[in-house]
Amino acid sequence: MDYFAQQLINGLVLGSIYGLIAIGYTMVYGIVGMINFAHGDIFMIGGFIALITFLILVSIGLTAVPVILLLVLLVSMAITSLYGWTIERIAYRPLRHSFRLAPMLSAIGMSFVLTNFSQVAQGARVKPVPPIITGGYTLHEGADGFVVRLSNIQIIVVITTIVLLALFTWLVARTRLGRDMRACEQDQTMASLLGVDVDRTISMTFVIGAALAAVAGMMYLLYYGLVDFFMGFVAGIKAFTAAVLGGIGSLPGAMLGGLLIGLIETLWAAYFSTEYKDVAAFSILIVVLIFLPTGLLGRPEVEKV
Amino acid sequence: MAANASQAKTARGPDAAFILKKAVISALVALVLFSLMIGIRTEAGSDGQLTWWTRFGDLAAMVAVVFGGSIVMELLRRWWGPVDTVRVVPPSAQKVFSFAGRALVPALLIFTFLVPVIFYDERYILDLGILVLTYVMLGWGLNVVVGLAGLLDLGYVAFYAVGAYSYALLATNFGLSFWICLPLAGILAAFFGVLLGFPVLRLRGDYLAIVTLAFGEIIRLVIINWQTLTGGPNGISGIPRPTMFGIPLTPGDDGLATLLRIEFSPTHRIVFLFYLILALALLTNWVTIRLRRLPIGRAWEALREDEVACRALGINTTTTKLTAFATGAMFGGFAGAFFATRQGFISPESFTFHESALVLAIVVLGGMGSQLGVALAALAMIGGFELFRGLEQFRMLVFGGAMVLLMIWRPRGLIGHRAPTVFLERNTAISSDLVKEGHG
């Protein structure tokens, strides 16, 4: 029971990270109808930027942990957003009115570019980081000696996620930008005729998605203590699975899907096998798309003949 | 022409400010993007400690490249016009090309047959030729699924892997010869094709693509982890080389060389492999061309054009899709078996998503559905990769960048038209603007 509780906690934390990435997928799919294959690699870049920023800050002598964390957060969000913006401008915007296949292949190409860029720029080896935040709370000590722990990092991840989610929901529901996004999602032409700057709205969607992925990257770095150039690929597919599971186009769905995927992966690895945990995630994707294509919280579509 | 040139010159005056501004903005963006990723280099030391140092020189160089590149791009844009009107072959030369076009295929074929003769001593060229032909065959195989039927398959490498591993396992465990294993590999791969096809029948476009990608990854992960069957990450080695219908190509007394009373040379085997893959590829090509003219092939293309209309005409789109998957998978399986016998050793590393993406890029670059286009695209891509021999680490970077550029410039591929499969009077090529790309 204690073991299960621990896995539950771990799964939810991992799921929060997936959820943050999944939001980016679902927003972009909702507004331009494409799967941003490069989004997982944006997450990876966010992790790297966080790593480097952290190293610099520590080297110049900063020691106050909250200040470091905040600076790393801001810098990685800012720079990674710029990556997201640039990619949209270069690789997706010119293809907006092209064939369906074109943006997808362009995105795959961009994904390769980012992965290889990271590999070349920072070397192929995994980059480990000493734990920045240590300590936590013992929740329960079982009779068999198993300790259920909630670490400080886990708390930070969950709180950051909740804060960002709240901020973001407010953004979509209450601000002008959010309204523009929803309008573009429904009918781009009409939105532009009504004065919405479609290009800018789409750009902002990518930017926000990238910012959230950057946060996910930083959280991943803090939680697992390492980054490597290939982590975007698998994480990307899992996060996309989460977005689909929750219902593509639905923001709460993306978070819900993320939490579920995180839980399933952690529990599977704990109780069945660690090697096949990725297979579990991919299989879920297939199963969901076959049996529940609109996901848990999505809206069903009827095909017009 | 002169009037335009002088107009352009005077117009470039105020434009210079615009171009400069754009270049400066691009350079600034590049500065921010590259500041940390290039400007700082981290590395894990041998003791696990993370160290870092600065590379401001590299950073400055990259920013300068972006600055200069931006100026060059703008100038090109003014010179050549919008991206999609740029043609490699000016319209005036296209007439000549259509004459040459008809001669191209036979000429290429003859040349390919003669490659081992011409380059007999150059092992490197022969190996490259074998590699190119392998990808040509893979391209033609995937072409059935993506180009003809319009089903976006991002997991084609799975069938390649199934073919390779089936041959490897059958040959090493049961000692069956290549010629028996080849059809078995194809059948197994086709079976997996149907297995993949069934669940994804109702999926469209991007969803179909990502599910096939997931399927490809699952196959790879299963191969890596099912160590007792597949040897895991260590792969399978000692895969027997092919024989000329039972006669081995070895220096011994039972070898082919002794039989033909010629001096043995290791090149014999390479030449044999070359003609083997050539034969397999040509078989793929012949079957595809025949199938295109048969109702099943026409149904594939109709499926790509409009699935709803197909159903209204009484076509069972389910079986049509499944046969497309199965046929494409079968050819992938054949290619995989060949790959295994050529290398003598296979491991999961050869069957990553990168391979699927590469084959897909070849099919799209070739102009989906066009046999000649796919062949030329394979030649261009694999040949291009070879040029990067020394710069291996930049390969994916350039490949990815090339894919992006390709989609912006020529999303429909090199060959811009489709050849009808039956005609009453005239065999007129249909411009690819009219041909649908399929949504799966």
Next chain:
Amino acid sequence: MNINDILSVENLTMRFGGIVAVNDLSFTAERGKITALIGPNGAGKTTVFNCITGFYKPTSGTIKLRHSDGEWRLERLNDFRISKIARVARTFQNIRLFPGMTALENLMVAQHNTLMRASGFTFLGLFGVPSYRAAEKAAIDLARYWLDQIGLLERADDAAGNLPYGDQRRLEIARAMCTEPALLCLDEPAAGLNARESAALNELLLKIRAEHGTSILLIEHDMSVVMEISDHINVLDYGVKIADGTPRQIRDNPKVIAAYLGADEEEAIAVMEGET
């Protein structure tokens, strides 16, 4: 179901979530005759078609089909089976040709099932067996016949996407006829056609009825076509049948006029009586 009827729609209801598109609709189509389905936009006509041809599964009701090959309950069949086995063909409101294929190829695709059988499910065809080649030639001949009927024989090798609009409409009908149907369902075949083209369409449909005995079910807005060629007309409004009868009866029916005018029946009668 009457002995003379080929199609009998009984109590058909189609619901999409909260919207009732078709409400308890019943009508019949007589064999060998041209039956029309008319009504203002949004009346549910295409929805009825989609139910008959299997693209929607009706919420309730039955659709019976009976002709020389047998009897079927269409609401239970798959869309492609309805075409393949029950021999019901259709055209679409927004033309659905295969634009990247030639006119001839479009008509060849229509004969897919016949040719598949003749090719021994591809295997015989792969080796060029004479029986397949004969079947293919027969298919080309049938295609040639229909291309001639619609006046597109010279453009047989042109891409369907390149053909002018009117020709595309007729090509779609020819393609449907190449499946040799017992019942031909046409969804607004005259949409976008000018007067001359509509007249040619009338001729074609009358010829199809006369020479091939095909029953035709027609959705149409163009009254010059409907009144000219229909043997029987059913009028729909808001998913419900409001009238049916011969063209003459429908033309003078105040309910029908009211529905089209968006007025109510009393106003229509008043207008009519004012006119006479």
